[in-house]
Amino acid sequence: MPDNAVNTFTQSNKPIWYFLLFWTALNLLQSYTLEVHGDEAYYWMYSRFLDWGYFDHPPMVAVFIRIGDSIMHNELGLRLLTVLSNSCSLYLIWLMLKKYTVDAKWFIIIASSLFILHMYGFTTTADSPLLFFTVLFYYVYQRYVEEDKWLQAVVLAIIVACLLYSKYHGVLLVGFTILSNIKLLTRKSFWLIAIGAAVLYIPHILWQVNHDYPSLKYHLFDRSAEEYHAEFTYLYPVGQLLMAGPLVGWFLFYSAFRVKIKDAFIRALVVNCIGTFLFFMATSAKGEVQMHWTLIAFVPLLMLVLISFKQSVYPPKWFYWLAVSNVALILLIRIALIFQFPIVTQYEVLKGYFGFRGWTKHVKQVVGDNYVMIRDGFQDPSKYNYYTNSAKAMSYDSRYYRKTQYESWPIEDSIQHKRVYYMQDGKDPFTTDSLLDKYNRKWYTVWINDVRTYQRLTIDVPQKKFDTRPGQQLSFNLVLHNPYNHPITFTDNGYLHKAFLEACFLQKGNDKLIASAGNDFKQISLQAGGQCKYTFRAKAPDVKGKYDLLFSIRTDPFPGSRNSPIISVVVE
Numbered sequence: 001m002p003d004n005a006v007n008t009f010t011q012s013n014k015p016i017w018y019f020l021l022f023w024t025a026l027n028l029l030q031s032y033t034l035e036v037h038g039d040e041a042y043y044w045m046y047s048r049f050l051d052w053g054y055f056d057h058p059p060m061v062a063v064f065i066r067i068g069d070s071i072m073h074n075e076l077g078l079r080l081l082t083v084l085s086n087s088c089s090l091y092l093i094w095l096m097l098k099k100y101t102v103d104a105k106w107f108i109i110i111a112s113s114l115f116i117l118h119m120y121g122f123t124t125t126a127d128s129p130l131l132f133f134t135v136l137f138y139y140v141y142q143r144y145v146e147e148d149k150w151l152q153a154v155v156l157a158i159i160v161a162c163l164l165y166s167k168y169h170g171v172l173l174v175g176f177t178i179l180s181n182i183k184l185l186t187r188k189s190f191w192l193i194a195i196g197a198a199v200l201y202i203p204h205i206l207w208q209v210n211h212d213y214p215s216l217k218y219h220l221f222d223r224s225a226e227e228y229h230a231e232f233t234y235l236y237p238v239g240q241l242l243m244a245g246p247l248v249g250w251f252l253f254y255s256a257f258r259v260k261i262k263d264a265f266i267r268a269l270v271v272n273c274i275g276t277f278l279f280f281m282a283t284s285a286k287g288e289v290q291m292h293w294t295l296i297a298f299v300p301l302l303m304l305v306l307i308s309f310k311q312s313v314y315p316p317k318w319f320y321w322l323a324v325s326n327v328a329l330i331l332l333i334r335i336a337l338i339f340q341f342p343i344v345t346q347y348e349v350l351k352g353y354f355g356f357r358g359w360t361k362h363v364k365q366v367v368g369d370n371y372v373m374i375r376d377g378f379q380d381p382s383k384y385n386y387y388t389n390s391a392k393a394m395s396y397d398s399r400y401y402r403k404t405q406y407e408s409w410p411i412e413d414s415i416q417h418k419r420v421y422y423m424q425d426g427k428d429p430f431t432t433d434s435l436l437d438k439y440n441r442k443w444y445t446v447w448i449n450d451v452r453t454y455q456r457l458t459i460d461v462p463q464k465k466f467d468t469r470p471g472q473q474l475s476f477n478l479v480l481h482n483p484y485n486h487p488i489t490f491t492d493n494g495y496l497h498k499a500f501l502e503a504c505f506l507q508k509g510n511d512k513l514i515a516s517a518g519n520d521f522k523q524i525s526l527q528a529g530g531q532c533k534y535t536f537r538a539k540a541p542d543v544k545g546k547y548d549l550l551f552s553i554r555t556d557p558f559p560g561s562r563n564s565p566i567i568s569v570v571v572e
Contacts, residue, residue, distance in 0.1 A: 038379025
C-alpha cells in the first residue's frame, strides 16, 4: 500500500466509526444485562428527589439518570446517557488528536486498553457526567487557547459549571489548566468564563448554605481516616496502574511522561495529568483513595500516550501483542459479567451487581405494601426502591455509620407510627427472623410496630475538640433543631417506644461510654422548624486516650442515630 494510502487510512474516521459502533453496542448490551449496582440505585433515588445538591455529590448524575429512566425504567434506561456520552467522549478525543496526526489503529488499541474507560462505559455514577464534561472542556479549550473568541468563552463557562455540577473533582481540571497557562489571566474573555461559571453555580452554592454545607463537611472532614495506614499510599499507584490497564498500565505511564511539550494544549494535558495523580497521592495521607477518583487524569493520559507515540518511534511489536492481550483480558471479564459466570458472581467486588432483582421480589412478597428499613447502608434500600420503582425503603443510618442523603429525604416522615420491616446484616437480641439469598447474603429481620425515629434532627455542639481528665464532670450547651414540617416531642406518653438522648464516647467506632440525658429531656417539645437549648451533663471516660464524642437520639429498638457532628476528645 502506498505511503499516502496508509496515512489516509490511519487518519480516517472510518475505522473510528466502526470501533465506536462496536464500543457502543457492547456497552448497551452490558447495561441491559447487568443488574443495577447499589451506588447507581442510590443515584436513581437522587433522580426521584431532584434538587440543586445532595449530601454526597452535586446533581448532574441525577439529571443523567432522570432523562434515561423517563424513557425506560430498566437498567439500560438508567445507564443510557452514560453509554451515549462515553462514546461521544471517545470521538471528541479522537478529533482533538487528529491535530497531532495520531494513528487510528493505536487510538483504538490504547483507548480499549484503559480499564477505567470500560468501567464508565456503562456504570452510572457521578463520574459519568464528569468524564463527558472533562472531554468537552478539553475539546473547546484546545480551540480557545489557539483563538480567543467570546463565543468559545461562553461555551467554556457553561462547561465549567457542568463540570462542577458533576463532581467537585472538576475544580482540579480548572485549576491545573490555569496553572499550565497563566497568560489566560490576561484575557478579558477568561474573566467571562470565571464569572459566567460562578453565576451558573450559584444555585448549588445556595443549596450548600441553606443545608449547612453537608457535602463540604463530609468530603473534607468526615471521610478522613482516624489513623493513617501505609497501604493507603503504597497501594495507590498499584490501583492507578490497574485502572490504566492490568497488563499495559506501566508502559502507558512511561510513554505519557516522555512526551515533548510543543504547545499550550499539550502542556495543559501534562500539568493536569501529573497534578491530578499527585494530588490524590497527597490525599492518601488522610485516608484511602478509591481507584476511580483519578478518572479525570486518564483523559490527558490517553492523549499524551498517543501524542508521544507519534512524536517518537511507535512502540515495539511486543507491546502491540501485550496491548491486544490486555484488551482481550478486559473483554473476557465483560463477557463473564454479561453471562454471569460464577467466577465473577462470587467475586466480592462484583457481587453487588447480582441477585438483587430476585432479592427485592422476595422481600416484597414478605412486606407487601409496608415500608422497609435497612440498617447502615444506602445501597440495599436504594436497590429495593429501584426494583419496586418506589420510595418505600430507607436506610437507618446509626451512630456507628455515617450520614447519607436519606437523612434529607421525607421518607422518614412517612414511616412514623407505621409497621415497618427492619433488616440488618448482624444478629441482635431483638431480631426474630433471617433472610438468605442465593448468594448466601444474610439479613436478620424483625417487624417493628409504631416506628419512632429522629434521624433528621440535628444537634449543634459549640465544642469541636477539647481535652479533659479521667472521670471529670462535663457540661455541654446543646442546641436541638427540628427540621421536620411538624412538631416533635420526646415524651414517652402515648408512644410504644421510648426515646433517649445519649452522649457516646467512641474509639474506632466502638462504644466505650454511653451517658444518658436526665428526665428533663423528656419535657422538650419543638415546633416545626423550631429549636431549643439543652444542657447535657456527663462524666468523661475513666480511661485515658483519644475518643470521638457524638450525641445521638435513640428510640427502641434501634441503636441510635448520628445527630451531632463528631467532637474530638482527649482524656489525659
